[in-house]
Amino acid sequence: xxxxxxxxxxxxxxxxxxxxxxxxxxxxxxxxxxxxxxxxxxxxxxxxxxxxxxxxxxxxxxxxxxxxxxxxxxxxxxxxxxxxxxxxxxxxxxxxxxxxxxxxxxxxxxxxxxxxxxxxxxxxxxxxxxxxxxxxxxxxxxxxxxxxxxxxxxxxxxxxxxxxxxxxxxxxxxxxxxxxxxxxxxxxxxxxxxxxxxxxxxxxxxxxxxxxxxxxxxxxxxxxxxxxxxxxxxxxxxxxxxxxxxxxxxxxxxxxxxxxxxxxxxxxxxxxxxxxxxxxxxxxxxxxxxxxxxxxxxxxxxxxxxxxxxxxxxxxxxxxxxxxxxxxxxxxxxxxxxxxxxxxxxxxxxxxxxxxxxxxxxxxxxxxxxxxxxxxxxxxxxxxxxxxxxxxxxxxxxxxxxxxxxxxxxxxxxxxxxxxxxxxxxxxxxxxxxxxxxxxxxxxxxxxxxxxxxxxxxxxxxxxxxxxxxxxxxxxxxxxxxxxxxxxxxxxxxxxxxxxxxxxxxxxxxxxxxxxxxxxxxxxxxxxxxxxxxxxxxxxxxxxxxxxxxxxxxxxxxxxxxxxxxxxxxxxxxxxxxxxxxxxxxxxxxxxxxxxxxxxxxxxxxxxxxxxxxxxxxxxxxxxxxxxxxxxxxxxxxxxxxxxx
Numbered sequence: 001x002x003x004x005x006x007x008x009x010x011x012x013x014x015x016x017x018x019x020x021x022x023x024x025x026x027x028x029x030x031x032x033x034x035x036x037x038x039x040x041x042x043x044x045x046x047x048x049x050x051x052x053x054x055x056x057x058x059x060x061x062x063x064x065x066x067x068x069x070x071x072x073x074x075x076x077x078x079x080x081x082x083x084x085x086x087x088x089x090x091x092x093x094x095x096x097x098x099x100x101x102x103x104x105x106x107x108x109x110x111x112x113x114x115x116x117x118x119x120x121x122x123x124x125x126x127x128x129x130x131x132x133x134x135x136x137x138x139x140x141x142x143x144x145x146x147x148x149x150x151x152x153x154x155x156x157x158x159x160x161x162x163x164x165x166x167x168x169x170x171x172x173x174x175x176x177x178x179x180x181x182x183x184x185x186x187x188x189x190x191x192x193x194x195x196x197x198x199x200x201x202x203x204x205x206x207x208x209x210x211x212x213x214x215x216x217x218x219x220x221x222x223x224x225x226x227x228x229x230x231x232x233x234x235x236x237x238x239x240x241x242x243x244x245x246x247x248x249x250x251x252x253x254x255x256x257x258x259x260x261x262x263x264x265x266x267x268x269x270x271x272x273x274x275x276x277x278x279x280x281x282x283x284x285x286x287x288x289x290x291x292x293x294x295x296x297x298x299x300x301x302x303x304x305x306x307x308x309x310x311x312x313x314x315x316x317x318x319x320x321x322x323x324x325x326x327x328x329x330x331x332x333x334x335x336x337x338x339x340x341x342x343x344x345x346x347x348x349x350x351x352x353x354x355x356x357x358x359x360x361x362x363x364x365x366x367x368x369x370x371x372x373x374x375x376x377x378x379x380x381x382x383x384x385x386x387x388x389x390x391x392x393x394x395x396x397x398x399x400x401x402x403x404x405x406x407x408x409x410x411x412x413x414x415x416x417x418x419x420x421x422x423x424x425x426x427x428x429x430x431x432x433x434x435x436x437x438x439x440x441x442x443x444x445x446x447x448x449x450x451x452x453x454x455x456x457x458x459x460x461x462x463x464x465x466x467x468x469x470x471x472x473x474x475x476x477x478x479x480x481x482x483x484x485x486x487x488x489x490x491x492x493x494x495x496x497x498x499x500x501x502x503x504x505x506x507x508x509x510x511x512x513x514x515x516x517x518x519x520x521x522x523x524x525x526x527x528x529x530x531x532x533x534x535x536x537x538x539x540x541x542x543x544x545x546x547x548x549x550x551x552x553x554x555x556x557x558x559x560x561x562x563x564x565x566x567x568x569x570x571x572x573x574x575x576x577x578x579x580x581x582x583x584x585x586x587x588x589x590x591x592x593x594x595x596x597x598x599x600x601x602x603x604x605x606x607x608x609x610x611x612x613x614x615x616x617x618x619x620x621x622x623x624x625x626x627x628x629x630x631x632x633x634x635x636x637x638x639x640x641x642x643x644x645x
Contacts, residue, residue, distance in 0.1 A: 199310045244358055336444070
């Protein structure tokens with residue numbers, strides 16, 4: 001286990017059932033800033049080698065996950081040791097190795113037998129996992145390819161993925177060589193109405209494929225459909241540098257000691273551009289959901305690296321279009337398949353390598369999911385607390401899920417790489433003897449980090465069971481799914497479809513423009529997308545003045561204008577108690593716990609009232625104002641102890 005610092009408040013006991021987590025626990029790599037405080041005005045930023053200018057009365061630990069922990073030293077108690085304790089934390093943090101050197105926690109170290117614990121969800125590390133998911137989606141035109149079983153096609157791709165039935169693995173190997181980083185077109189999701197959502201990297205235009213390779217690429221992109229839409233994922237969405245800058249500005253703004261005046265805070269929030277990027281992602285995902293749902297077609301998400309925005313949009317499209325993805329199990333499976341197994345570079349994007357390519361794309365995705373949860377509370381089985389737990393888990397280096405950039409790196413670390421070739425046999429559920437699969441814990445092993453009571457809060461009490469997959473659309477759905485135009489190829493850009501004359505760039509002759517337009521009937525030419533007309537109106541042919549378009553059952557189209565996109569206060573402002581107290585717990589039991597906690601704080605605070613105030617009797621059930629509550633919370637002190645596991 002990586003080194004961490006743990007604080008023990010008065011009366012608190014370590015929970016043996018959840019040894020890997022505590023609200024008073026900080027992994028050293030998660031500490032973004034450490035400050036010593038004395039009095040009301042003396043604050044010192046602590047760095048390795050810095051000298052204390054005073055004995056701190058309390059220390060402030062600012063987490064990279066927006067958490068803030070105040071640790072006070074009681075006078076006459078631990079105050080004389082404050083200097084040594086503070087310096088011990090600074091030195092331990094400086095000596096802590098980078099997150100990529102951690103190997104995670106094995107099952108045996110967690111007190112489990114190596115063969116007795118089954119992963120909570122399929123980790124998509126075996127051919128059987130992929131075959132089971134393919135059958136679940138009823139993707140009959142697709143099969144599980146083993147061409148990358150030894151990671152010799154692309155180390156950033158999973159061992160297995162879905163390709164069309166008619167394509168041989170030898171053709172897949174050659175075709176993938178003509179895409180950036182070898183990330184050729186693969187199926188992400190099969191819509192029950194017949195459409196297919198694919199993802200791939202950018203075309204490697206410097207290659208010189210022969211006719212057979214071009215034919216194989218086109219067959220993979222078409223996926224058996226006559227109507228094909230190529231989506232430029234990076235169009236209208238922020239760059240990695242934009243995402244990183246916006247997140248840094250958001251963190252600086254949400255710190256308790258932010259210098260921004262209260263009357264200018266909302267303007268400063270707008271200036272971070274973070275909510276603009278959330279809005280852009282939701283809008284594009286909504287448009288792609290309409291493309292997938294309105295007609296039977298092949299929709300291809302294309303991003304140069306195929307490891308960031310493709311995963312974000314593919315995941316959002318499935319959340320908007322597939323009710324099973326909105327269940328707790330389905331959402332975890334979605335993240336595992338579209339982010340972890342698909343090779344999103346978590347370690348680099350979250351700053352674990354020290355490279356300049358840091359950009360929290362996954363955290364941007366979680367914010368988008370939170371927005372959907374606010375707009376459609378009855379459609380999601382999981383709660384905001386689950387999203388918070390997942391958000392915080394990316395900064396806790398206990399599992400390999402977020403500690404590596406590729407499936408190859410995770411497999412190498414956990415000892416899964418070997419020289420044999422696994423042949424998938426239906427019904428054969430056990431890996432070959434002598435090989436260790438799933439020995440490492442994943443982020444989905446919540447019961448080792450959270451209590452049963454906390455895990456119960458992952459459930460959304462407002463979830464409507466009638467929105468579950470059992471009541472979803474029958475297959476097929478001819479009522480709204482219609483065939484696309486004959487042999488049509490489209491480019492989706494800036495909210496509109498533009499007809500193309502070809503899918504691949506290598507067939508083009510020098511005299512042709514790139515891209516050139518097909519002479520197609522006006523019947524299939526869409527109207528340009530403008531602010532008053534959504535893509536849903538275009539695709540279903542309804543004028544905007546008719547009002548909302550009748551959506552197919554199961555499809556969600558979120559709002560993304562103005563105040564419809566909100567700040568995730570419970571996440572970003574958790575370091576400000578006065579703000580958090582304005583947020584009600586989402587469950588009755590949670591409200592009762594909050595009330596009991598506040599009443600207990602009030603009883604502790606009552607003896608501290610000055611003598612002149614004793615004449616003013618206070619009802620113990622009186623509601624405190626935010627200033628009083630903040631004062632109470634600030635006055636709490638915690639004895640401490642440090643562990644290095």
